[in-house]
Amino acid sequence: MASDSIKVFCPATVANVSCGFDVLGLALDTVGDEMTLTKTNSGEVRITEILGQDLPLEADKNVAGVAVKALLEKGGFKNGIDIKIDKRIKPGSGIGSSAASSAGAVWAVNHLLGTPFDTLDLVRFAMEGEKLASGAAHADNVAPALYGGFTLVRSYDPLDIIKIDAPAELHATVIHPQIQVKTADSRNILKQSISLKDGIKQWGNLGGLIAGLYTQDYALIGRSLEDHIVEPLRAILIPQFQEVKQAVLEAGALGSGISGSGPSIFALSEGTENAEKVAEAMYQVYSKTGIEFDIHRSPINPSGVKIL
Amino acid sequence: MASDSIKVFCPATVANVSCGFDVLGLALDTVGDEMTLTKTNSGEVRITEILGQDLPLEADKNVAGVAVKALLEKGGFKNGIDIKIDKRIKPGSGIGSSAASSAGAVWAVNHLLGTPFDTLDLVRFAMEGEKLASGAAHADNVAPALYGGFTLVRSYDPLDIIKIDAPAELHATVIHPQIQVKTADSRNILKQSISLKDGIKQWGNLGGLIAGLYTQDYALIGRSLEDHIVEPLRAILIPQFQEVKQAVLEAGALGSGISGSGPSIFALSEGTENAEKVAEAMYQVYSKTGIEFDIHRSPINPSGVKIL
Incomplete structure (x- = not known):
């Protein structure tokens, strides 16, 4: 039964x-x-x-x-x-x-x-x-x-x-600064048209990321994590976004960007050890801000919702 | 030596x-x-x-x-x-x-x-x-x-x-209508900005095509062969473009579009037999136009330039 x-x-x-x-x-x-x-x-x-x-x-x-x-x-x-x-x-x-x-x-x-x-x-x-x-x-x-x-x-x-x-060693690290950014607001900041030039960069990168995932090419995944469309507009809504991004890249992250419509910032990295360094780098930047935050560190979930 | x-x-x-x-x-x-x-x-x-x-x-x-x-x-x-x-x-x-x-x-x-x-x-x-x-x-x-x-x-x-x-059975069929479309002209017809909405469709499709190639999923390759950015602008430069596209899809092509900046039209299909049907469909449309044309049918070249 x-x-x-x-x-x-x-x-x-x-x-x-x-x-x-x-x-x-x-x-x-x-x-x-x-x-x-x-x-x-x-x-x-x-x-x-x-x-x-x-x-x-x-x-x-x-x-x-x-x-x-x-x-x-x-x-x-x-x-x-x-x-x-x-x-x-x-x-x-x-x-x-x-x-x-x-x-x-x-x-x-x-x-x-x-x-x-x-x-x-x-x-x-x-x-x-x-x-x-x-x-x-x-x-x-x-x-x-x-x-x-x-x-x-x-x-x-x-x-x-x-x-x-996802390649087995791919990890995501996410920092959630506890500020309020409404999805509606972060959508309103977007422009309804983009330059063809930026569009070309975007679909080049998207193709690169997909290729990197299939071939388990971590470096290619990293090179493809670029956003010329949305990040330049939304980053200003997230305190210390550029500082976090720079710090995690220096700490060995493959790439970093805004998670969804923010305010969380994600980074991808290869292996547990790198993910820990990335989490530490996020902590170092945000602990100076006075803003409350959570940091999550995780492998990529292979199969979604599961029975506990 | x-x-x-x-x-x-x-x-x-x-x-x-x-x-x-x-x-x-x-x-x-x-x-x-x-x-x-x-x-x-x-x-x-x-x-x-x-x-x-x-x-x-x-x-x-x-x-x-x-x-x-x-x-x-x-x-x-x-x-x-x-x-x-x-x-x-x-x-x-x-x-x-x-x-x-x-x-x-x-x-x-x-x-x-x-x-x-x-x-x-x-x-x-x-x-x-x-x-x-x-x-x-x-x-x-x-x-x-x-x-x-x-x-x-x-x-x-x-x-x-x-x-x-490319998946082994992927074939390209190309019709070259012998009219002159200068690359410069077909670039000038493009718009320097595109809607974000069309951009999203484009990078979704590009991702789908790359995924289809890696997984040898011919149907996905076909579904991904959509162009909301350039084809609507350039198609008017190519006589009978829509008719050719419709005819090859009915003949079993996975998808079809403009080759480069035109005037050639390409179609992809699975297997030699389908590629032949596609070539025949192209021939039927263009033989009525009075425009001279060539039709090329080919598997995807696996390794580029080679010694003869």
């Missing part, structure tokens, strides 16, 4: 990854939410408890609730679902806090129901949660949360997602 | 490949120039003969002459070189006619001199030829001519080129 309850780990994610604005994302392995989902006879989707953060318990105002409802409706399921969330990713951090809840919830419910949907379907449901969170149905955080590794959203219409395994 | 003379095949190439404007190219295997280069004691670079086309014999006005001089100068070589060109790629065709001559010449001279330079160096010398031909030192044709397969120019400064092997 299948269990009626499941506890899952829902990874934090880094979207954009410098050269892949709106299309690329990667999943972290050591930071994420924990959620317990239970099939009930209530006929209702209920958020029964949220630990760690002050977020809405009303299902229609909670990203996990909205995403699960989209799944149940699409499948014609009449089940009730109780959702308990241990929210370990801080909202507004830029490492996919809402996406983790949406992705984890639909993955778990799909499992409880005997996996009627494939991963691409789950991305669609989770995107409904993202729509509630940011006003737009983005996939660049929910896709890596569900697939793991790196994900490329080749196209939204039709939705076409490619999972790319 | 190394030979003082060498005869080489210099492949035609398709630049841009829909989603890779200015960064991507591929090499053809059945169409190309043939060149014979001989080391002499004259101390001069001489174009001794050009078969097939009416092109300048003066070395400083010939792309092969300029490229070879750049190589000799960089290496401090005092040798004379005689160059005989059997020009089988029509100039202005959009399949890298000048690039084939530049690339073939420097590759052959490097071989005659005992390969003092690596392939990336040769790209730099060949780019000097491209500068003479089009006013700009592009690498998107000379790189695939020298490396073979697909090449990605990740960056021009510093020059960073990634070779990507």
